[in-house]
Amino acid sequence: MSNQKIALVTGGSRGIGRAICIRLAEDGFDIVFNYRSGKEAAEETRAACEAKGAKVLAVCCDVSSSEACNDLIAKALEFGGRIDVLVNNAGITRDNLLMKITDDDLDAVLNVNLKGPFYMMRAVSRQMLKQKAGHIINMSSVVGIMGNAGQVNYAASKAAVIGMTKSLARELATRKICVNAVAPGMIETAMTDAMTEDAKKAVKDSIPFREIGKPEDIANVVSFLASEDSRYVTGQVLCVDGGMAI
Numbered sequence: 001m002s003n004q005k006i007a008l009v010t011g012g013s014r015g016i017g018r019a020i021c022i023r024l025a026e027d028g029f030d031i032v033f034n035y036r037s038g039k040e041a042a043e044e045t046r047a048a049c050e051a052k053g054a055k056v057l058a059v060c061c062d063v064s065s066s067e068a069c070n071d072l073i074a075k076a077l078e079f080g081g082r083i084d085v086l087v088n089n090a091g092i093t094r095d096n097l098l099m100k101i102t103d104d105d106l107d108a109v110l111n112v113n114l115k116g117p118f119y120m121m122r123a124v125s126r127q128m129l130k131q132k133a134g135h136i137i138n139m140s141s142v143v144g145i146m147g148n149a150g151q152v153n154y155a156a157s158k159a160a161v162i163g164m165t166k167s168l169a170r171e172l173a174t175r176k177i178c179v180n181a182v183a184p185g186m187i188e189t190a191m192t193d194a195m196t197e198d199a200k201k202a203v204k205d206s207i208p209f210r211e212i213g214k215p216e217d218i219a220n221v222v223s224f225l226a227s228e229d230s231r232y233v234t235g236q237v238l239c240v241d242g243g244m245a246i
Ligand code: NDP
Pocket: 010, 011, 012, 013, 014, 015, 016, 017, 034, 035, 036, 037, 038, 039, 041, 061, 062, 063, 064, 089, 090, 091, 092, 112, 139, 140, 141, 142, 183, 184, 185, 186, 187, 188, 189, 190, 191, 192
């Protein structure tokens, strides 16, 4: 087995996932990432990581399918022979008031945000157990802790991510595999671009920092959780939110 470390990031083609790929490439990892459909954006992420000296494998697949997740892990292992870090970052919203959330809106959000990380963690666990090492980092949200009007489906998925993180951290701790979650507050990406200026201002005013975060703010914390500096940290939820969830 080569000593070159490999990080696998879901939803790495843009936004927070792209910033994580670039930061981990800078940290010396080779990068495997997936995306659902944005090939052009994926190529931009690839180029940015390669510019940092990383080898890169980009895979187009949907994390809401367990077969696709198993296949993604298999491809990552073929590429690098090991998986040191898994970042479950891919996520979607289908916001509405509860009475207007359709069954499809509920299923779509749970399938990507909850089942996706579940399938990925199940598929990667066998390899990490073999390695007796690994870091799993799940993208939750402050909404999974605080709740948010208009996001009942999304909040449920992100709270579930926290429950899965803590449970798996307990299962894997004896093998020194760390499982943690990051809970971003409001971060400037396509996901938040969809909000009206008024809605953005209202959120900004509610943040103690009075500032919307950047994808790099999340990537910096993921970099720490993916490193040996965090070797004694497991089962934690790190809010990166300018104080939003205090
Ligand atoms: P973006 O919408 O900017 O990017 C989402 C990424 O996930 C894209 O790469 C997208 O690929 C990919 N993706 C979406 N659905 C799937 C799928 N079914 N299978 C595989 N890949 C998929 O999101 P953000 O960067 O804003 O968010 C990243 C994570 O952080 C999410 O989990 C989100 O819930 C969480 N978060 C974000 C916050 C924010 O303020 N932005 C706040 C709190 C949490 P493609 O482009 O090809 O569709």
